[in-house]
Amino acid sequence: MPARSEREIQLSASEDWCVLNEVDLSQVEQHSVERLYQTGEALFREGDAVKGVYYVQSGLVGVRKADPYGNPTLLKLAWPGDTLGYRPLLANQCHRASAEAFRKGVVCFVDSKTVLQLIEATPALGLNFLKRAAKELGDAEQRFHDSVTLDMRTRFAHLLLVMQQQQKYVRGDSDGSAELLLPISRSDIAAMLGVRRETVSRAIRVLEESGVAYFSQRQVLVPDPASLTKTLIR
Amino acid sequence: MPARSEREIQLSASEDWCVLNEVDLSQVEQHSVERLYQTGEALFREGDAVKGVYYVQSGLVGVRKADPYGNPTLLKLAWPGDTLGYRPLLANQCHRASAEAFRKGVVCFVDSKTVLQLIEATPALGLNFLKRAAKELGDAEQRFHDSVTLDMRTRFAHLLLVMQQQQKYVRGDSDGSAELLLPISRSDIAAMLGVRRETVSRAIRVLEESGVAYFSQRQVLVPDPASLTKTLIR
DNA sequence: GGATGGCTGTGACCTAGGTCAAATCGGGCA
DNA sequence: TGCCCGATTTGACCTAGGTCACAGCCATCC
Numbered sequence: 001m002p003a004r005s006e007r008e009i010q011l012s013a014s015e016d017w018c019v020l021n022e023v024d025l026s027q028v029e030q031h032s033v034e035r036l037y038q039t040g041e042a043l044f045r046e047g048d049a050v051k052g053v054y055y056v057q058s059g060l061v062g063v064r065k066a067d068p069y070g071n072p073t074l075l076k077l078a079w080p081g082d083t084l085g086y087r088p089l090l091a092n093q094c095h096r097a098s099a100e101a102f103r104k105g106v107v108c109f110v111d112s113k114t115v116l117q118l119i120e121a122t123p124a125l126g127l128n129f130l131k132r133a134a135k136e137l138g139d140a141e142q143r144f145h146d147s148v149t150l151d152m153r154t155r156f157a158h159l160l161l162v163m164q165q166q167q168k169y170v171r172g173d174s175d176g177s178a179e180l181l182l183p184i185s186r187s188d189i190a191a192m193l194g195v196r197r198e199t200v201s202r203a204i205r206v207l208e209e210s211g212v213a214y215f216s217q218r219q220v221l222v223p224d225p226a227s228l229t230k231t232l233i234r
Numbered sequence: 235m236p237a238r239s240e241r242e243i244q245l246s247a248s249e250d251w252c253v254l255n256e257v258d259l260s261q262v263e264q265h266s267v268e269r270l271y272q273t274g275e276a277l278f279r280e281g282d283a284v285k286g287v288y289y290v291q292s293g294l295v296g297v298r299k300a301d302p303y304g305n306p307t308l309l310k311l312a313w314p315g316d317t318l319g320y321r322p323l324l325a326n327q328c329h330r331a332s333a334e335a336f337r338k339g340v341v342c343f344v345d346s347k348t349v350l351q352l353i354e355a356t357p358a359l360g361l362n363f364l365k366r367a368a369k370e371l372g373d374a375e376q377r378f379h380d381s382v383t384l385d386m387r388t389r390f391a392h393l394l395l396v397m398q399q400q401q402k403y404v405r406g407d408s409d410g411s412a413e414l415l416l417p418i419s420r421s422d423i424a425a426m427l428g429v430r431r432e433t434v435s436r437a438i439r440v441l442e443e444s445g446v447a448y449f450s451q452r453q454v455l456v457p458d459p460a461s462l463t464k465t466l467i468r
Numbered sequence: 469g470g471a472t473g474g475c476t477g478t479g480a481c482c483t484a485g486g487t488c489a490a491a492t493c494g495g496g497c498a
Numbered sequence: 499t500g501c502c503c504g505a506t507t508t509g510a511c512c513t514a515g516g517t518c519a520c521a522g523c524c525a526t527c528c
Contacts, residue, residue, distance in 0.1 A: 065375065067383045075375050090361075091368035096376065123357035130360055133367035134325035140374035141299065141309050142330065147381050148428030149301045151514070186476065194382030199515060201477050217476095217524095385484070420506060433485060435507050451494090 005029055007108060010057055014081050016132060017055070019124040031114040037061075037101035044085065045098040052111040054084040059105010060183055064191070065097045074191035077102070077183065079166075086129050087136075089115060102184060152195045156203050157228045159192060160213065160220065164228075178225045182218040239263055241342060244291055248315050250366060251289070253358040265348040271295075271335035278319065279332045286345035288318040293339010294417055298425070299331045308425035311336070311417065313400075320363050321370075323349060336418060386429045390437050391462045393426060394447065394454065398462075412459045416452040 008025045011017040020028065034057065037043065043054050046065060054061075061078040075097055078084050088095050089112055101107075119126040146155055164180050182189070190200045207213045212228065214221045222228060242259045245251040254262065268291065271277065277288050280299060288295075295312040309331055312318050322329050323346055335341075353360040380389055398414050416423070424434045441447045446462065448455045456462060 065379045067379070071383045073379045073382055075378070087368045087371050090364055091372060092365070093369070093372060096372045119361070123360065126357065126364055127353070127360055130364040130367060131324055131326070133364060133371055134321045134323075135327070137321050137367050137371045137374060138325055138327060138330050140371055140378060144309070144374060144378045144381060144428075145299045145301070145307045147378060148307055149305045153514095194378075196516060197476075198478085198517085202515090205477085387484095430486060431506075432487085432508085436485090439507085 007032070007034060007057070010081075011055065011108075014055070014083070016083050016128045017125070019128060020118065020122060024118055024122060027118070028110055028114065032108050032110040034106055034108040036106050037104065039101055039103050041101045043099040043101070043107060044095050046095055048095045050085060050089045050093070050095060050112060052109055053086045053089060053115055054099065055108040055110065056080050056082050056084065057106040057108055059107070060102040061099050061105070061107070062102045062184070062188065063097050063099050072191050073194055074184075074188050080105075083129075083132075086115070087133060090129065090133075102188075147194055152193055152199060153203050153206065155193050156189075156200070156207075157212075159189070160222070161225075161228050164222070164225065176225070177221065177223045180220050180222070182220060185218075241266070241268060241291070244315075245289065245342075248289070248317070250317050250362045251359070253362060254352065254356060258352055258356060261352070262344055262348065266342050266344040268340055268342040270338065270340050273335055273337050275335045277333040277335070277341060278329050280329055282329045284319060284323045284327070284329060284346060286343055287320045287323060287349055288333065289342040289344065290314050290316050290318065291340040291342055293341070294336040295333050295339070295341065296336045296418070296422065297331050297333050306425050307428055308418075308422050314339075317363075317366075320349070321367060324363065324367075336422075381428055386427055386433060387437050387440065389427050390423075390434070390441075391446075393423070394456070395459075395462050398456070398459065410459070411455065411457045414454050414456070416454060419452075 008029055011025060011028060012020070017025075017028075032055075037059065043061065044051075056078050058080050061082075061084065063075045063078065063084065064072050065075055066072040078099070084099055085095065119129070146158070150158075160180070163182065164178055184192075186200050187197050190197045193200070204213075204215050208215065211223065214223075242263055245259060245262060246254065251259075251262075266289075271293065277295060278284075290312050292314050295316075295318065297309045297312065297318065298306050299309055300306040312333070318333055319329070353363070380392070384392075394414070397416065398412055418426075420434050421431050424431045427434070438447075438449050442449065445457065448457075
């Protein structure tokens with residue numbers, strides 16, 4: 001039994017790539033490059049031709065879009081285990097967003113040809129991407145609907161809830177209160193909600209005045225998480 | 235050589251289903267039901283379990299979402315040749331939007347089991363859906379970005395441009411002007427843009443006052459289509 | 469320590485678009 | 499023809515969030 005590299009082990013643990021067998025995995029191993037990205041470094045930019053996909057091994061990557069006037073939107077965050085860039089590859093388009101390391105981390109690059117061959121050889125991999133795309137499509141449509149239907153305070157509460165549920169930066173306390181560490185800056189929160197920095201600041205003040213959540217730098221204390229949901233409903 | 239039904243011919247001409255062979259097509263034929271929908275009739279509703287996919291043969295279908303307070307958004311229009319409902323089927327979710335006939339037309343229903351079997355047997359079909367999902371995902375992200383970045387007038391001009399390019403209701407004149415027939419009501423345009431009916435009316439007035447486009451019921455005359463693009467850029 | 473520069477919070481003010489209520493228009497129909 | 503009804507337009511008014519300008523804050527680097 002051949003030794004499996006760290007990377008192979010990581011890939012086989014991912015939700016998308018886990019369907020690959022030993023042979024396929026070693027093929028990925030051969031045709032992929034891993035690289036350490038520094039905070040702020042770009043993986044790819046909007047408009048670039050698609051050369052392959054990016055598998056996030058560690059760190060945190062943000063996917064942004066900006067209009068010609070520079071207004072940025074943050075479309076999503078990619079955590080370790082997530083794969084980026086498969087969408088434009090399969091849709092045969094250029095990158096329609098930019099990806100940038102939000103903190104130092106290792107990202108593994110697999111070139112297009114290899115990905116397409118793998119999907120050919122192992123349809124289940126394509127099916128996994130299909131399922132993921134289907135799910136993300138639903139989320140994207142929901143986001144559009146929300147951005148148009150809900151006010152920003154509600155969307156903010158929703159975002160906090162999601163970040164809490166990701167359980168990636170959460171600590172529950174015995175008294176039912178929850179503490180979370182936001183992975184991103186105020187500007188980036190604003191970019192996710194599609195509003196301005198200042199509006200986020202004002203929302204934070206309102207949340208604190210009404211006792212729903214307390215912010216200190218990137219730490220958030222939510223005495224009663226259920227009240228977040230209530231903010232949602234109102 | 236067996237006679238091919240009208241439906242088989244239609245399916246084999248569709249962008250998604252064209253990869254199916256004769257055998258597969260006759261399997262679809264056996265496991266599908268076609269039905270005439272009257273204007274306003276629902277194909278499925280948000281929250282319904284997914285029973286299968288819908289292939290639009292004729293007419294026009296609108297995909298909507300509404301929040302608990304009744305604010306509707308129109309996510310997209312499905313024209314003949316489009317397939318609806320594959321997203322939640324593949325993501326294994328309930329319907330996250332409702333679909334409704336905007337005008338009388340025939341829709342062919344294929345049950346989930348058959349679709350999944352077909353994808354299993356003909357991975358190319360799955361790949362087609364994957365490509366479509368990938369493309370729609372990109373569009374949805376663009377829409378979110380636009381809804382947050384661009385003002386409604388710009389989005390309206392954009393929508394007119396898209397409807398013109400769909401060439402489904404367009405007539406170009408020798409002098410370079412274009413005439414198009416909007417397939418939907420003002421309320422529905424508003425729902426696509428994520429604004430209120432009244433705001434669309436006001437935008438129409440502005441467009442007419444600035445000579446960019448003239449509206450009469452659902453007919454639109456655009457003397458100089460290039461000026462629409464300019465409206466976009468401003 | 470002090471200077472520099474990126475974040476963040478605040479206040480004053482403004483505008484796009486929402487809300488509400490009242491016309492107006494067009495078509496179908498008795 | 500006159501009436502009714504839904505779709506559309508219009509006007510008056512209001513509010514969420516954008517804009518601009520400036521002031522803390524914190525970390526880093528001399």
